[in-house]
Amino acid sequence: MEAHCAVMVRIRGPDPKSRKMLRHAFHASESGETTLSASGLLLPIAGKSAAAVTCASIVEPYLSPSDLADQDSIKLVRGATLEVLLQAPPSSNEFGSTPLWLPAQILKLVHVKRASEAVRSLLDVQGGDELWEMGWSVANPQESRPENATVSDFSRSKEGAVPKTTATLAAAFTRIAVLSVQANTTELMLSSVCTKGDVVRAIGSPFGALSPLHFFNSVSVGNVSNCWPSSSRLILMADIRALPGMEGGPVFDAAGNLVGILLRPLRQRSSGVEVQLILPAKVLASELEELGFNVMYNIFDNEKLQSNKHIQMALSSIVLLTTSNGSWASGTLLNKSGLILTNAHLLEPWRFRRLTVDPLLRDDFIEVANVSNRGQYSPVQVRLERQQRRSWHFATVVFVSHGPLDVALLQLTSVPYELEPIPVDTTEPVPGSAVAVIGHGLFGPRTGKNRFSLALTSFL
CATH class of the missing domain: 2.40.10.120 (Thrombin, subunit H)
Known part of the structure; x- marks a missing residue:
């Protein structure tokens, strides 16, 4: 057909x-x-x-x-x-x-x-x-x-x-x-x-x-x-x-x-x-x-189909992160206390020779001047989403990897409500396993989160 x-x-x-x-x-x-x-x-x-x-x-x-x-x-x-x-x-x-x-x-x-x-x-x-x-x-x-x-x-x-x-x-x-x-x-x-x-x-x-x-x-x-x-x-x-x-x-x-x-x-x-x-x-x-x-x-009528139910569950744990210079990235809630996993290059853009940022969405950011943060890093804001409502909160830098891994950890300064962290699958994946990548893509935060699919090819 x-x-x-x-x-x-x-x-x-x-x-x-x-x-x-x-x-x-x-x-x-x-x-x-x-x-x-x-x-x-x-x-x-x-x-x-x-x-x-x-x-x-x-x-x-x-x-x-x-x-x-x-x-x-x-x-x-x-x-x-x-x-x-x-x-x-x-x-x-x-x-x-x-x-x-x-x-x-x-x-x-x-x-x-x-x-x-x-x-x-x-x-x-x-x-x-x-x-x-x-x-x-x-x-x-x-x-x-x-x-x-x-x-x-x-x-x-x-x-x-x-x-x-x-x-x-x-x-x-x-x-x-x-x-x-x-x-x-x-x-x-x-x-x-x-x-x-x-x-x-x-x-x-x-x-x-x-x-x-x-x-x-x-x-x-x-x-x-x-x-x-x-x-x-x-x-x-x-x-x-x-x-x-x-x-x-x-x-x-x-x-x-x-x-x-x-x-x-x-x-x-x-x-x-x-x-x-x-x-x-x-x-x-x-x-x-x-x-x-x-x-x-x-x-x-396919609204009742739940073929991607696990994707919908994971979406609630993906957050938007912004810094005072207009940079933005995605992060993942790891626990109900507000621990967030993200990339280190958000805080250290020079890792990829990115020295300037064009803040396309500046009017959607909250002014964060005079807000203290740990070390020399720019203040970080976190946008949480719950039941189609968005709210902004501050986070401090807990850890930044200075090795080969592009990894950083942030901690919310306050937890506004019961968070929904991402479910953790402890089973060992195998090459060829299908995985989904969720985050804010090329069109920026205003278009919402994007979902991409790929397959694991090898492990190190």
Whole structure:
């Protein structure tokens, strides 16, 4: 079922100046033609055969500025063709069914407003487009045209190019293309809610422009690491490995219910670290219904499932630590008396040659001047969370490892209520054991705690 609603989208058209592939990670060019590819989700639409949704970035290079301005009559430029590769029904063939290429037509570009505003608010807090960009780092960084630009953004006119802002970046990031496809599909089952730690499975076709059949409907498994905003969950962050060409592909939960579709990753300019985002299915379906696309789906109530109960228990023991210079880190409550384990480089940043800190969240900190602390270390504050309420408290430095271990211990100066320390598992792990990492990630404390998964490989 999952594979049959996952498709690959391929567009091919004239490109004599080799400009259609700008800022696309992988493409194929030959004899003045360029081929681009992405993944997509096949949707059952009432009154229609089916529709496929994908990221708009694959079709925008082959749309004229006038078509982008008139959303009701979008057509590809002359000579461009659009195709969808989907999984054929099972056959008696011992090698399985052969994927089918079907012609497709573009129906509409959809601006998912609520998701766009969520991404914009995330970027505005975290330094905007000066610190973040969109797409994989393997895209050519020397090209002058930013990946988030559409044809209309950079069309030649008397007014010149539209300047890049967090608003245009967020809008391009969440813009979706709806395609018409003559295919059969069944009603979708949508996941009712996703929480941190939930297992997700993405299906997509990376490198499709180069080799469409070899990587068709590849599967990548990971976890939901965060939701933004935490209340409405308009954007999901995922600890999942998505390769170029998988954008637009469907994401499912452990029970096979649709969670959403993959977007291109946000990439931090300074480090190149990528944050994979997911557009939730309910947000997408709601936007499509407002435009007259009656998506046929039901919602599976998975709120009572406790597959990640141990993760939820551990979240209450993870705290936020800040210093007077704006540095922040995560810590773990070890006991009910307020002993906290954290990293020594929070107190000694020179260990990693980090001499200055950009306090992005200074207005969320409490002024700690005139507060004494042990030794030469900066005053430390601890943010505790209990039943969706946050409170700040002071801590003193108890121990800082000066050996190879990046470890420090802090002690709360007062214990405000009964703390919930992290449960300790004394069993000896083995290589290959699955573990979870919980903390405040690249987007900072305001997005809440992130959850990442990995496996132990060896022990020293």
